[in-house]
Amino acid sequence: MxxxxxxVDWDDAYANAAHIPGSDAFPERWATExxxxxxxxxxxxxxxxxxxxxxxxxxxxxxxxxxxxPKGLVIFVHGGYWKAFDKSSWSHLAGGALAKGHAVAMxxxxxxxxxRIGEIVREIAAAIEAVAHLxxxxxxxxxxxxxxxxxxxxxxxxSPLPPDIRARIVNTVSISGLHDxxxxxxxxxxxxxxxxxxxxxxxxxxxxxPEPGARLVAWCGAxxxxxxxxxxxxxxxxxxxxxxxxxxxxEQGRHHFDVIDGLAxxxxxxxxxxxxxx
Numbered sequence: 001m002x003x004x005x006x007x008v009d010w011d012d013a014y015a016n017a018a019h020i021p022g023s024d025a026f027p028e029r030w031a032t033e034x035x036x037x038x039x040x041x042x043x044x045x046x047x048x049x050x051x052x053x054x055x056x057x058x059x060x061x062x063x064x065x066x067x068x069x070p071k072g073l074v075i076f077v078h079g080g081y082w083k084a085f086d087k088s089s090w091s092h093l094a095g096g097a098l099a100k101g102h103a104v105a106m107x108x109x110x111x112x113x114x115x116r117i118g119e120i121v122r123e124i125a126a127a128i129e130a131v132a133h134l135x136x137x138x139x140x141x142x143x144x145x146x147x148x149x150x151x152x153x154x155x156x157x158x159s160p161l162p163p164d165i166r167a168r169i170v171n172t173v174s175i176s177g178l179h180d181x182x183x184x185x186x187x188x189x190x191x192x193x194x195x196x197x198x199x200x201x202x203x204x205x206x207x208x209x210p211e212p213g214a215r216l217v218a219w220c221g222a223x224x225x226x227x228x229x230x231x232x233x234x235x236x237x238x239x240x241x242x243x244x245x246x247x248x249x250x251e252q253g254r255h256h257f258d259v260i261d262g263l264a265x266x267x268x269x270x271x272x273x274x275x276x277x278x
Contacts, residue, residue, distance in 0.1 A: 010186040013227040014081075016256040026257045027089065033264075034091035038062070041091075053107065053130035054123060061107035061127055062087055063134065064094045070103040072137035072170075074274065075128055076263070079145025079176070082120055083112040083192050093263040096271035102140070105131040109150075112193045117181065117203050124150045125160035138170040142274050144260050148177020152205035152235065155214040166211060173217045173274045176228050176256050179206040179235040183227070206231075206238045215245045217273045221254030228256060249273070 007013045017023040041047040046065040053059050074097040078090050086108040094104035107127035109120050132139060143151035152174045153159075159166050181200040184190055201207055210216070216239060220232040229250065236248035251259060251270070262270030 010183055011188050013225060014187055016225060019225060020255050020257050023257060030089040034089050037092040037095065053127045056110050058086060058108040058110050059123060061105050061131060062091065063131065064098050064104045066098055066101045066103060068101060070135055070137060071101040072140065073131060073135040074102045074104045074140045074142065075131060076104065076106050077124055077143035077147035077150045079147045081189060082117060082146045093260060095264040096266045096268060097275060099266035100275055103135045116194055116199065118199055121150060121153050121203060122160050125154065128154065128161060129165050132165050132168065139168045140274055141169060141172040142175065144175045146178060148174035149179060152177055152179060152216065153203060155211050155216065156205040156208040157211050159211050171215050171274060171276060173219055175260055176220045176224060177218065177231065179231050180204045206235050210239045210242050210244045217247050217249065219249045219251065219270060219273065221256060221259035222250040222252045223255040
């Protein structure tokens with residue numbers, strides 16, 4: 001098999017939709033399933049929507065509470081290359097952790113080009129801190145694609161989180177995460193993202209040390225683009241040399257758009273990896 005490197009077309013390397021059959025149908029499906037889930041949770045009286053964590057228009061999060069006292073808190077950060085989507089398309093992904101007794105929060109954040117990557121990192125830290133003040137117990141982070149970058153960045157040194165909040169994080173799952181931002185500088189989307197070399201180095205988890213005591217699961221679909229497989233393996237290789245726990249998983253039969261589906265299922269291995277006890 002011909003190796004995909006060296007890459008001559010970085011735009012194609014990071015183009016997911018062009019290589020997933022029926023990709024156009026996914027955004028509508030996500031939005032429909034998320035709206036149905038929010039409606040059902042609203043009927044129970046156990047969800048709060050659009051809670052402010054900052055002054056920006058998109059500085060809002062939704063919080064879903066289990067029927068009993070929460071065992072802990074899960075925070076899911078959405079993807080979209082830091083320039084698309086918001087929390088409203090992903091509510092259904094709270095289903096797995098919620099059924100297992102965990103509260104689940106989903107924040108939106110200011111998108112590029114209105115915010116640079118470093119600013120978005122600080123917004124997610126502010127969102128995590130705000131939710132942590134509402135729900136006690138251990139914190140578990142999950143994020144998809146750009147969201148995988150953002151949650152990994154929370155446990156990279158220097159973490160943007162206050163020490164007391166950082167100490168509560170017992171597990172982080174980066175799903176199809178982008179852990180080295182430098183290749184994105186060569187893509188056309190960087191006209192929107194505006195990542196320069198300094199920001200790529202300061203905000204790439206793979207180029208930073210993990211925080212002491214961090215635990216990371218890097219998870220992706222086995223049918224993803226080669227560059228996402230490389231990014232997934234990279235964080236494991238780079239952080240495995242430190243005294244922390246890391247693991248890398250490639251889920252068979254999954255691609256970039258359906259690899260997150262497991263979070264909606266309380267019995268799926270992805271949910272189990274997220275909720276695993278320290």
